[in-house]
Amino acid sequence: MLRKILKKFKGKKEEKISKKPRKQKKKTKKEIKKKATKKKKITKKPKKREVKKIKKPKRIKAKKPKIKKTKKEKKSKIKKKKTKVKKPKIKLKASTIDDVISHLVGEDVVPLVSLLKDKKNVSEFKLAEDLNLSVNQIRNMLYRLHKYNLVDFTRKKDKKKGWYIYYWTLVPDNLREIIVRYKIQKLEEFKNRLKSEEENIFFVCPNACTRLKLETAMEHNFKCPECGELLKQQDNKRTISNLKAMIKNLEEELKEMGIEIKK
Numbered sequence: 001m002l003r004k005i006l007k008k009f010k011g012k013k014e015e016k017i018s019k020k021p022r023k024q025k026k027k028t029k030k031e032i033k034k035k036a037t038k039k040k041k042i043t044k045k046p047k048k049r050e051v052k053k054i055k056k057p058k059r060i061k062a063k064k065p066k067i068k069k070t071k072k073e074k075k076s077k078i079k080k081k082k083t084k085v086k087k088p089k090i091k092l093k094a095s096t097i098d099d100v101i102s103h104l105v106g107e108d109v110v111p112l113v114s115l116l117k118d119k120k121n122v123s124e125f126k127l128a129e130d131l132n133l134s135v136n137q138i139r140n141m142l143y144r145l146h147k148y149n150l151v152d153f154t155r156k157k158d159k160k161k162g163w164y165i166y167y168w169t170l171v172p173d174n175l176r177e178i179i180v181r182y183k184i185q186k187l188e189e190f191k192n193r194l195k196s197e198e199e200n201i202f203f204v205c206p207n208a209c210t211r212l213k214l215e216t217a218m219e220h221n222f223k224c225p226e227c228g229e230l231l232k233q234q235d236n237k238r239t240i241s242n243l244k245a246m247i248k249n250l251e252e253e254l255k256e257m258g259i260e261i262k263k
Helices: 002-019 029-043 071-082 094-104 107-116 124-131 135-147 172-199 214-219 237-256
Strands: 151-157 164-170 202-204 211-213
Touching: 094 107, 094 172, 107 124, 107 135, 107 164, 124 135, 124 164, 135 151, 135 164, 172 237, 202 214, 211 214
Parallel strands: none
Antiparallel strands: 151 164, 202 211
16 A cells, blocks of 8 residues: 555656756857857858850941141131120111101100100109100000010009009110011012012002002093093102112111111
8 A cells, every 4th residue: 555655656746847847048149149140041042153244346446547737727716616696786766766666556655665765664653744644644555565575664562652653664675676577577568569560550540549450440441430530551660769769778777787688
């Protein structure tokens, strides 16, 4: 009996001992580093084989023979770089300005333009006082000029009254461009009229009612369609000479402005 009890007692002790966890040994720094290096070695990918590129043979270019330049040629090149192309300054006559503005905008605007010449930021109230006109009339004229970009404005607020006052200035560069265009257009009109005068025969009514070409006069049996009088052939030599003189004057004016016209 005693042997059996002792065996049981020994078995229980062995079970208790086996159940106790084993104490883990502390790892040194060297062991930790060795483990880390082993992991890295495992994770590293195998290196790809490098394929050597075959270099293509270079093309040998034939060298151009150098031509020695003289000192004069070198100096001329330097001067060309430095010199800037200057635009020709267009001289404007007062008569031409008045003629163009009266044709484009109206005759009533001519005195207003003469007031704005060589001035900057002129008040519309001052312009109205100088011309003895209302501010609304002056504004209407200025808006007509602004339509053709002949005039520019700036506005400032009056601190006392609280409204905006407009100050106007003439734009001479735009005025020059418009005058040149107007003159070229006029020149073409005169040339076309000269051509028709030289190529056609005209008939005129003695009462100065109409002026007809030969074809239209034949249709009306050489009678005036308005008063019924017989038509007379007109000698248009004077008109031809006048047109030639006007064309010559316009061409000279455009040359003075620095514009060449192909004939």
